């Protein structure tokens with residue numbers, strides 16, 4: 001309880017939940033890459049996941065808790081920080097900060113909006129029911145045809161654009177967020193801070209290129225049914 005009441009405690013919760021969410025994003029990208037192996041790749045992967053049964057719901061509950069804590073404390077810290085900022089200066093003095101660091105709340109809210117859309121799109125499958133796996137015929141191995149759903153989705157300009165823009169927000173959020181983790185937990189020294197900064201930007205870039213490659217390669221027709 002003391003952890004939740006102190007600003008440092010809240011920062012630690014932000015850092016730990018953030019790192020776990022980034023771990024999910026890395027694993028999710030590895031799983032999604034199976035789309036490049038066609039229906040036998042991603043349909044088999046999706047079936048393995050769904051065959052986990054109740055474990056899927058345990059995982060979803062954990063993810064939901066992580067998301068909720070990260071968002072709740074993120075909003076609180078942003079409000080606290082803006083209340084603590086001195087006012088009255090004619091010119092705002094820029095500290096050593098970056099665009100990504102200053103817009104964490106914006107990129108965070110954009111990612112939240114994307115995740116809600118993404119779940120409605122691929123998990124609940126209500127945004128484009130005409131191409132949802134639930135309404136498409138099963139594949140040759142009697143599995144839900146996630147591959148066809150993903151390909152038909154990213155052939156649509158609007159959907160491909162939504163995902164591309166969302167990945168840009170993810171790029172900014174992770175590029176600052178990952179290095180923040182080390183800073184918050186005091187794992188950085190003057191020497192190691194730039195190194196963590198570089199690792200953070202590198203990871204964000206790999207995630208960006210990896211995730212973006214899926215809608216782009218489908219949209220330009222290099223991955224097709």
Ligand code: HEM
Pocket residue numbers: 025028032046056060063111115118119122123146150163170211212214215
């Ligand atoms: C090109 C980008 C992406 C593709 C193609 C993609 C694909 C998918 C698919 C097909 C599913 C449904 C799995 C199933 O129920 O069979 C899914 C679920 C999900 N995705 Fe993504 N995803 C992408 C990006 C992201 C990103 C960037 C995030 C997080 C920031 C994310 C978070 C989730 C979550 C939380 C689920 C729900 C998992 C569950 O069903 O419990 N996805 N994604």
